[in-house]
Amino acid sequence: MPSNSLTDPPASAQLTELASRVIALLPEHGRILVGIAGSPGAGKTTLARRVVAKVNEQLGSESSAVHLPMDGFHLANATLDRLGRHDRKGAIDTFDGWGFVALLRRLLTEHDHTVYAPSFDRNVDEGIAAEIAVLPSARVVMVEGNYLLAGTEPWGLINTLLVESWFCQTSEPERLRRLVDRHERHGRSPEAALAWAESVDGANAVLIEATRARATRTIFGL
Numbered sequence: 001m002p003s004n005s006l007t008d009p010p011a012s013a014q015l016t017e018l019a020s021r022v023i024a025l026l027p028e029h030g031r032i033l034v035g036i037a038g039s040p041g042a043g044k045t046t047l048a049r050r051v052v053a054k055v056n057e058q059l060g061s062e063s064s065a066v067h068l069p070m071d072g073f074h075l076a077n078a079t080l081d082r083l084g085r086h087d088r089k090g091a092i093d094t095f096d097g098w099g100f101v102a103l104l105r106r107l108l109t110e111h112d113h114t115v116y117a118p119s120f121d122r123n124v125d126e127g128i129a130a131e132i133a134v135l136p137s138a139r140v141v142m143v144e145g146n147y148l149l150a151g152t153e154p155w156g157l158i159n160t161l162l163v164e165s166w167f168c169q170t171s172e173p174e175r176l177r178r179l180v181d182r183h184e185r186h187g188r189s190p191e192a193a194l195a196w197a198e199s200v201d202g203a204n205a206v207l208i209e210a211t212r213a214r215a216t217r218t219i220f221g222l
Helices: 012-024 044-059 077-083 097-109 155-160 172-185 190-198 200-209
Strands: 004-006 032-037 065-069 115-121 126-134 140-144 164-169 217-220
Touching (some): 044 140, 044 164, 065 126, 097 115, 097 155, 190 200
Parallel strands (some): 004 217, 032 140, 065 140, 164 217
Antiparallel strands (some): 115 126
């Protein structure tokens, strides 16, 4: 699909427009998944949470829309140690991609009961099982993660489940600043934080940026 670009920060008017766009995509019955992809530090989580809040405000219900981050499908640290991948946690092969796809399929077909999903706690650096509850009343799930638009199996299946996908883009200096700040806040030294942001996060960003053309639209300036 062609990509439309938004160049303003996520101010109130922009968020209202994005929420209205999501609501316009809703069928008479059922649930939709809207994807937000982008590199580490691009602002995906902030965008997803704000759009969810605005959709709920417009629809008049706190449970009409829910934010679902892909990060809950990080492989456990013990598993990463066993596989020898802990030193590059966040790479595409350090996630349970098949489990994530299975959850998205459930969300599109299971509407008569609550579907539970894992979250991710950066303080303990592990997934938390069943912390996110997608109630039967949820009509919109804002799915957010780095690799939603990747073409390799099973990730290539995700875009077929999304009614629309957005690619969240920000400047490289700002993205790097956010990543270093994040890593420092979770215990790394300034030197280690910068090294991880430039090496591990940087390598992931190269793969992720190459998927941008698959998005329905690109949102700049977050």
